Amino acid sequence: MKKAWFLVVAILFLTSQVWASGKGAHVSPSEALKKLVEGNNEFVSSHDPSYFEPYQTSQHPFVTLITCSDARVHMTALLKDPIDKMFVIRNIGNQLVVSHGSIDYGVLHLHTPILLILGHTHCGAVKAAMGDYRKETEAIRNELDHLHLPLSADKGEGDFESRWLKNVERNVDWQVAQALSFYHDLVQKGELVVVGAVYDFINAYGKGYGRMVIINVNGVTCPDAIKKHPVTRKLSEKIKNLVVGAHH
Numbered sequence: 001m002k003k004a005w006f007l008v009v010a011i012l013f014l015t016s017q018v019w020a021s022g023k024g025a026h027v028s029p030s031e032a033l034k035k036l037v038e039g040n041n042e043f044v045s046s047h048d049p050s051y052f053e054p055y056q057t058s059q060h061p062f063v064t065l066i067t068c069s070d071a072r073v074h075m076t077a078l079l080k081d082p083i084d085k086m087f088v089i090r091n092i093g094n095q096l097v098v099s100h101g102s103i104d105y106g107v108l109h110l111h112t113p114i115l116l117i118l119g120h121t122h123c124g125a126v127k128a129a130m131g132d133y134r135k136e137t138e139a140i141r142n143e144l145d146h147l148h149l150p151l152s153a154d155k156g157e158g159d160f161e162s163r164w165l166k167n168v169e170r171n172v173d174w175q176v177a178q179a180l181s182f183y184h185d186l187v188q189k190g191e192l193v194v195v196g197a198v199y200d201f202i203n204a205y206g207k208g209y210g211r212m213v214i215i216n217v218n219g220v221t222c223p224d225a226i227k228k229h230p231v232t233r234k235l236s237e238k239i240k241n242l243v244v245g246a247h248h
């Protein structure tokens with residue numbers, strides 16, 4: 001009897017742990033709003049009016065960044081202060097087609113020299129697209145459907161973790177290829193470089209937790225060729241070895 005109760009408690013505990021992962025922060029709406037208002041208040045009081053002056057009439061980003069909406073991926077992992085520096089488009093699975101207009105705006109109107117497509121390790125959108133998502137809402141299904149093509153090369157072999165990472169990379173490569181077709185002329189003229197990278201918060205590449213690992217530059221995926229690409233010429237050899245990664 002004692003054993004049975006222990007089992008019930010253990011199962012309940014484990015189930016709650018599974019639910020707890022990826023289900024939000026468990027705060028009430030009022031607590032959540034309080035956090036936001038307080039955070040913003042801190043920002044207001046720590047920034048002088050002169051901080052806002054340079055960008056009151058226009059924005060000056062040097063990168064159009066398309067990344068996943070995942071809460072674990074944030075601009076501050078790339079720049080301490082991303083304000084007025086990054087034009088950011090986010091959706092589940094860092095996809096071009098579902099936000100094409102916004103990306104056009106960054107590339108064609110704001111003329112950012114870099115279009116960075118940033119996927120990430122343990123991407124829930126990629127995982128969902130690998131499985132059965134028929135029970136999701138129509139809107140979610142529509143967005144996930146676009147991940148089917150990049151993931152179609154997955155033959156379902158090997159352990160799940162490595163398939164998952166491989167599919168994150170496939171998706172980044174696929175998005176880069178799409179960007180190269182959308183912005184072919186700009187890339188040809190050297191006015192735009194499309195960079196594909198994976199933000200790695202599990203240290204899957206062994207390059208450090210939180211590393212942005214560059215795996216694709218204008219469709220080039222060979223690490224040695226990426227290191228020779230002119231876009232990387234301002235990086236030291238040491239840094240290149242740290243940030244340029246091979247596909248899994």
Ligand SMILES: [Zn+2]
Nearest residue numbers: 068070123124
């Ligand atoms: Zn994701």
